[in-house]
Amino acid sequence: MQQRLVDRHPEVPADQLIAQMVPPPTFDEVSFASYIPDPAEPSQAAAVAKAEQFAAKVNALHKAAGKKSLFGKKKPVSGAGIYLDGGFGVGKTHLLASTFHAAPEPKSFGTFGELTNLVGALGFVNAVERLSANSVLCIDEFELDDPGDTTLVSRLLTELAARGVSIAATSNTLPQQLGEGRFAAQDFLREIKKLGALFETVRVDGPDYRHRDLPPAPDPTAPEVLAERAAATPGSTLDDFSELLDHLSTLHPSRYGALIHGVSAVFLSDVRPATDQAVALRVVVLADRLYDAGIPVTVSGAKLDQIFSAEMLEGGYRKKYLRAISRLLALSRFEVKHAATA
The missing domain is CATH 3.30.750 (Transcription Regulator spoIIAA)
Known part of the structure; x- marks a missing residue:
C-alpha cells in the first residue's frame, strides 16, 4: 500500500531537540579543504580563510574558558562571531558545517527556525543553560520573521556570547537589514544593531551552484x-x-x-x-x-x-x-x- 505523509503524526520529545542539532546528512563529511572556491569569485577563497581562522579562534576560546584563575574560578571569556553573507547556493552552509566539524564538543548546528523552535520547546532559561556549555552555535539561514523573534534571538545570542559561546551564522541578508520588509524594523533597530555587533560579516559572492549549467x-x-x-x-x-x-x-x-x-x-x-x-x-x-x-x-x-x-x-x-x-x-x-x- 502506498505510504502518505498525511498519515504520519510524529512526536519529537523536547530533550531530543538538542541532540539532533547537527548538520544535515548532506554536510556530514564536508571540510574547509573540500570547499572548492570559484576562481572568478575571490570572495569565496577569502571566506574559506576567514572561516578557518574563526574555527581556530573557537578552539582557543573554548580552551581558555576551561582554565581556572589563581583563585580557582573559570576565567570569563566572551564568544566570537562570524556572519557569512551571500546569495543562494554559494557554499555558505558548507563553510558553516565545516566550522561545526572543526570545533570542539559540545556544539550545536541548526537553522534559524530550528533554533526558535528549540527555545519554544525548552523555554528560554532552559535553552540558555543547555546551550551555554557549547564551544559554538552554528545558525544556518539566519532570518528575523517577526518582532518576537528579533527580541528573543537578540537576548539568546547576547547571553550565550557573554557565557563564552561563539556564534557562526549564514544568511543572504546583512545583519543590519534583517527584518526589512516584514515588520516595522525601525521599532526594533536597537535589537537588530545589537545582533549585528556580535558578528564579523564575511561576504561570499557567486552564482547559485545548484543552477550552474x-x-x-x-x-x-x-x-x-x-x-x-x-x-x-x-x-x-x-x-x-x-x-x-x-x-x-x-x-x-x-x-x-x-x-x-x-x-x-x-x-x-x-x-x-x-x-x-x-x-x-x-x-x-x-x-x-x-x-x-x-x-x-x-x-x-x-x-x-x-x-x-x-x-x-x-x-x-x-x-x-x-x-x-x-x-x-x-x-x-x-x-x-x-x-x-x-
Missing part, C-alpha cells in the same frame, strides 16, 4: 505516471498537495524533519501556487527539511518554480521563497536523473 524547472509529471513511479519506488510517499498543506498546519514545524524520516522519495500530485503567507512559510520549512535529508521530489500539476504565487514572491519573504524554490528544483533534478539511470 542546469536546465530550467522540469515539466510536471502526468498524474497517472506520478502514481506509477511512486508505486515503483520503495519507501516513497504520494500525497495530494493540498491535503499535505492542510496536514502541515496541524504539526509544529519542529516535527517536519520527523515527518519525512526514512522516506526515500516524495511524490506530490496537483501542485498549485501557495497564495497564503502562513501556508507558503510551511512549504519553506518542509523544503528545507527535504533538502537537508536529500529526498528527491517529483510533482504533477504546476512546476516547482511556480509553487509560490507572484504576490508571495513580491513580498517581504521573497528571499526565503526563492531559497525554497532553489532547493526544490535541486531535489527535482536529482529525482529526474535518478529515474533516468535506474
